[in-house]
Ligand code: UZR
């Protein structure tokens with residue numbers, strides 16, 4: 141198999157990365173799934189050794205919260221046509237579940253996550269770098285709704301996290317990483333023109 145095309149999709153928490161990724165995948169689902177998705181979120185470090193209070197206080201918006209060494213090794217394996225077993229991270233317990241998930245190599249791998257473009261050593265592994273550029277107030281509203289609904293949080297805890305880590309770390313790490321992107325997408329995950337542009341790039345690469 142030819143080396144896969146690896147596409148990194150980054151941007152703030154709540155910017156629409158996951159929706160953009162899902163919509164891109166949908167565009168291909170009719171064609172026998174040559175595309176696989178991998179999420180940086182799964183590479184949050186295991187924290188079984190820490191009590192819950194310490195886990196709750198960790199800064200998850202810093203690049204060091206992720207085990208990027210493992211992500212890098214996995215991307216290299218996928219490039220060589222090998223399957224990987226990636227960790228299954230649980231946002232409620234802030235650690236990894238015992239079982240791993242298997243991901244098969246594919247011609248196109250879409251990777252999505254907040255810190256992908258903020259690590260210079262990861263950049264050479266990506267063939268296409270996309271940044272979803274959404275105003276932070278919109279990200280915050282979406283994140284509040286999602287985290288309460290899906291990640292078992294209270295409004296107070298989301299607001300507190302936003303102020304203490306999400307916002308400052310966004311300005312320190314994520315916002316500057318925008319300049320490493322090949323494509324900056326405004327209007328989030330439903331930007332149809334951007335989806336079409338990326339889709340045709342992928343199709344070209346699959347020829
Ligand atoms: P996305 N996060 C948690 O809240 N708890 C964890 O155990 C791990 C991560 C949050 C993290 C970050 N930050 O903003 C967000 N905080 O998950 C990234 N605070 O995930 O891109 O899906 O929003």
Ligand code: MG
Nearest residue numbers: 154157158159
């Ligand atoms: Mg997401």
